[in-house]
Amino acid sequence: MKTDIEIAQAATGEPIDDIAAKLGLAHTDIEHYGENKAKIKLPIQGKTAGHKLILVTSINPTPAGEGKSTVTVGLGDALTKAGKKTAIALREPSLGPVMGMKGGATGGGMAQVIPMEDINLHFTGDLHALTEAHDTLAALIDNHIHQGNELGIDPRAITWNRVLDINDRALRDVVTGLGGRTGGVPRQSSFDITVASELMAILCLGTDLMDLKRRVNKILIGYTYDKEPVTVADLQVGGAIALLLKDAIKPNLVQTLEHTPAIIHGGPFANIAHGCNSILGTNAALKLADYAVTEAGFGADLGAEKFLDIKVPNLGKTPDTIVIVATIRALKYNAGVKLPELGVENLEALKVGSANLKRHVANMRQYGVPVVVAINRFSSDTDAEVATLKALVETELGVTAYDTTVWANGGDGATELAAGVIEACETKPTTFKPLYNDDDDLMTEMTQIVTRIYGGAKVELSAKAARQLKTFQARGWDQLPVCMAKTQYSFTDEASVLGAPTDFTIHVREFIPKLGAGFIVALTGKILTMPGLPKKPAALNMDIDENGKITGLF
Incomplete structure (x- = not known):
């Protein structure tokens, strides 16, 4: 079986001018970075009226893998195959996880953006x-x-x-x-x-x-x-x-393996930052295509919440549909099944672990946006497990779950998902309502997030955070949106607590005012803003030969 990088290296991309032309961009509308990468010049002309925005998010990440970016790319390709003028808007990978635990971050299998090596490494230098x-x-x-x-x-x-x-x-x-x-x-x-x-x-x-x-x-x-x-x-x-950012501010244009235009720009993590690609990148996709597919980092409790409560007010456009990605393996992991046993059929564990997915679905529906579920299928998943999960989602939550096989089949593996997204976008109205109001203070905002998204009971401030809050109130900063910095692995601030826990306390140890960005970061639990490398970093598997061919990137 070929690795992701081997699949990407074997692909033949279209000239970047041809990809730009699919979005109505002329040769003079882009700045070329070689044959297969470009920046889109600003300002970007076009209208967003009537165009559809799809937000892809997921359950809490686990070592079993969820494949959110892979599904995002596969869905974009499937929408293109369905005759929709589509653009994908993604974040840029950081070298931290590329060289650390995660490896590459450009999708996987037959649902990737290319050139994979360039995007994962230095790209256009942003x-x-x-x-x-x-x-x-x-x-x-x-x-x-x-x-x-x-x-x-x-x-x-x-x-x-x-x-x-x-x-x-x-x-x-x-x-x-x-x-x-x-x-x-x-x-x-x-x-x-x-x-x-x-x-x-x-x-x-x-x-x-x-x-x-x-x-x-x-x-x-x-x-x-x-x-x-x-x-x-x-x-x-x-x-x-x-002026040092005059070029970095321009969105980057590349393509998928199936030649769907992909706009990749900006890359904040969702556990320590707001986790969304740039407004300029998303707006470019919206202006230049009829369907814009974007993603938010980590689980819906982090990236999607921040997309909806921080990005949307600045973007001026709410999603028309939210896609929540889940895997049967990850849901069984949430029920306590160990990694070596995840490939064994276990319907009872799947039912228990599905509580994590159910909470994410219920959370996203609070915002008044149609929700669908994408089951990112692995080869070890049985038909009985897929049928069980679909029934749970559809009967208990009233949303539709679609079986997807984009890693193996690219856009063809998301045909039903694409049809469901189109139906949701074009027939189901949105009644968007943010989680908190513009005039709410920080404690109210955090309490809303903790009780309505995480499932917790309350917020507890350290002595330092309490002193900071008083200072913010005196300076008028306490009504800025809050960006929760929290472990991605759990609804709580303890990474080891899986599933869908309730009635816990979120501990805020410190606030970081980011007045230019326009929000206040709340550091919770043991979250760190400088990660460390694992015992065996992904870098150990990487190499380059005398011809410049890269191996082991993912």
Whole structure:
């Protein structure tokens, strides 16, 4: 059986001009990055009226795998086969998980976007530009202090650290400025992974270059000795940071194995950030195609909630249908079945584990958007298991579940799913209602998410978080949307608690105000903004030969 990278390397893509032409883009509307990649020039012309937006999300991820990106790509190809002018809008992979535990992140099997190696590695340089822009700001802050500190910035109260797009636990806590008088002012600091940078969130929520610059100027970088906030605008470097992102802000155009246009842009994680591709990328798909298929990171409790409560108000368009991806293997895992036994038929475990899927379906239906379920089928799944899951979903929840085989069959493996999505988009009305209101405060927002999405009972703040909340209330920041930073593996803030637990407490240890992005991050449990590498990183399997052929990427 061929690996994902072997399948991708054997594929023959169409010239990128031909892919652009499918979206009505001329040669002069794109900037070429070789033969098979391009950036779409801004502004992007077109209208979104009447065009359909499909959001793909999933159950909580497990080691058994869910295949959300694979289903997203397969669904896009199936919609194209059904005669719909379709574009897929995805996030860019981060080198952290590529080299760490996950490997590649461009779909799988016959449902992939290509060129797979380029997209997973350096692509068009967007993440490098974000890293450089973020760390340039950090350098300018330290230089300002070294050169006399005209703004009176308290080095102990700087909130802007540095970033790197690789998992590196050794950089979670560092001391900078060592080396004497010429080495700057010593202070304690830290590194996050690039996808957790506020600049990534700004890139993904901005509507054009000037909006991006406006948001950059609002970034909180720290506080003065008098405990007054200091922003990028105070430092007078907003323009310098924005210009470093002048190319990164343009959405990237590639294609699927079946030549459906794919717009890949931005890549915040959903466990530590808001988990959605850029508004510019999604809007490009909406403007240039009749059907835009996008995804949100990790399970629906994280990425989809943030898509609906953070991205939608900025996007100005609600999804017409939500697709929730589930696998029978993962649902059995949620019932306590061990990994080696997941290939054995177990209807009782499937029924127990399906509680996780049921909660995600019920959660998404709260928003007033039609929901369908995609069963991403594995070869070990039995007909009895598929029939049992379909019956559970349809009789107990009143939504339709579709059997999909996109890994093996590409778009042909999602024919029924595509038909169901088309029917839902064109016949079922949406009555979208966000989870909380614009004038709700942070505690109300978090309580709504914890009780109505996670299934918990309450939110508990650490002493530090409680002090921060009082400060935010005094400064008028407490009515910004909240971005929950939480483990992706559980509805709780404990990764080991599977299934659909109830009546638990979510513990918020710290808040991070991201004023440029326009939300407040709530760090819960033991969540980290700089991941570490596993004992056997995916990088151990990777290689390149004398001809430049890459192996082991996934």
